[in-house]
Amino acid sequence: MKNLRLYDFLPSGNGYKIRLLLTQIGMPFERIEVDITKGESRTAEFLGKNSNGKIPVLEVEPGKYLAESNAIMIYLSEGTEFLPYDPFFKAQVLQWLFFEQYSHEPYIATPRFWISILNKAQEYREVIEQKREPGYVALRVMEKHLSNHAYFVGERYTIADISLFAYTHVADEGGFDLTQFPAIQDWIERVKAQPAYISITEELKH
Amino acid sequence: MKNLRLYDFLPSGNGYKIRLLLTQIGMPFERIEVDITKGESRTAEFLGKNSNGKIPVLEVEPGKYLAESNAIMIYLSEGTEFLPYDPFFKAQVLQWLFFEQYSHEPYIATPRFWISILNKAQEYREVIEQKREPGYVALRVMEKHLSNHAYFVGERYTIADISLFAYTHVADEGGFDLTQFPAIQDWIERVKAQPAYISITEELKH
Structure with a gap:
């Protein structure tokens, strides 16, 4: 590759x-x-x-x-430490990836886009309001899971964590209050402490 | 298993x-x-x-x-004829599965649920209306692809076809007009002709 x-x-x-x-x-x-x-x-x-x-x-x-x-x-x-080889653990990673695209991203990511990227919070206020409760539902599902797990699958960092981290750690830019989710906040810190971590808007040197 | x-x-x-x-x-x-x-x-x-x-x-x-x-x-x-072994073909199957959950199902499946399962077309008419155009966008993406492909990936029937077939072939129950999509209609017939095909509400005997 x-x-x-x-x-x-x-x-x-x-x-x-x-x-x-x-x-x-x-x-x-x-x-x-x-x-x-x-x-x-x-x-x-x-x-x-x-x-x-x-x-x-x-x-x-x-x-x-x-x-x-x-x-x-x-x-x-596939074949790296970021995706489990065990079929059931791997399937659990896939489960969280589909959860992210269906139940999380449409509610958590889009308000951030309208509010903090397009700067059109006022224009989109109605649809932002509609997305608030399902967004919190997704965060509560994550909080419950992370209350007794360090990571999403197999107690180690995988692409399930990367996928859910991407929009969760900047959810406040879409108006979500993360202070009510202590397990999510602790998990965010664990992800940020991973080797070779880069921030979301960090320009890469290649 | x-x-x-x-x-x-x-x-x-x-x-x-x-x-x-x-x-x-x-x-x-x-x-x-x-x-x-x-x-x-x-x-x-x-x-x-x-x-x-x-x-x-x-x-x-x-x-x-x-x-x-x-x-x-x-x-x-995994390991069956329904998921390609080739890494790039397999990745294309995954691409269509995520397309289905993000860009297709939320618009095609939910109007069917409100109209034909809950029988509450009137109560949900506003949100049904909001979902109409993005639903047609997804159908147009499918139509374009199927205009020169028999199936979604690798010219053979895979879980990408099963995933997209599930709600597309009953899209009319959610008020979508499939007559304007001839390639989708032909593909629906190809899927229905697969060995061991069962219909969506066919009760299974196990």
């Missing part, structure tokens, strides 16, 4: 998952900024890479593209 | 994915009906199986539970 090229948007949590994992695996890659606030993921050229018009997209070799952050993470982490 | 037990709700497309796959693999299982319209997936007992309170849940052995339909499908199909 050489010449990996990541089509990415720096403030994106979904893009950050891939940046963080590649950095922790120690795999070099080229990052190409796609400003989704300027429609750059909806051009005909970009739609040729991902017909769903979303970043991140990983070009695994020239002309071979892969979309969906969690699918990319599974692809990259 | 013996004594598989599936906590399921017969009209559910997410439950159907597992029933269809297990039947096509030829793996026996016990189905336990959980009526989600009566709150049976939110009891303390059920939350002990899946803290997110959703079906399907697969009990892979007594006391070991797995949630999230697409995660369960990956777990069950």
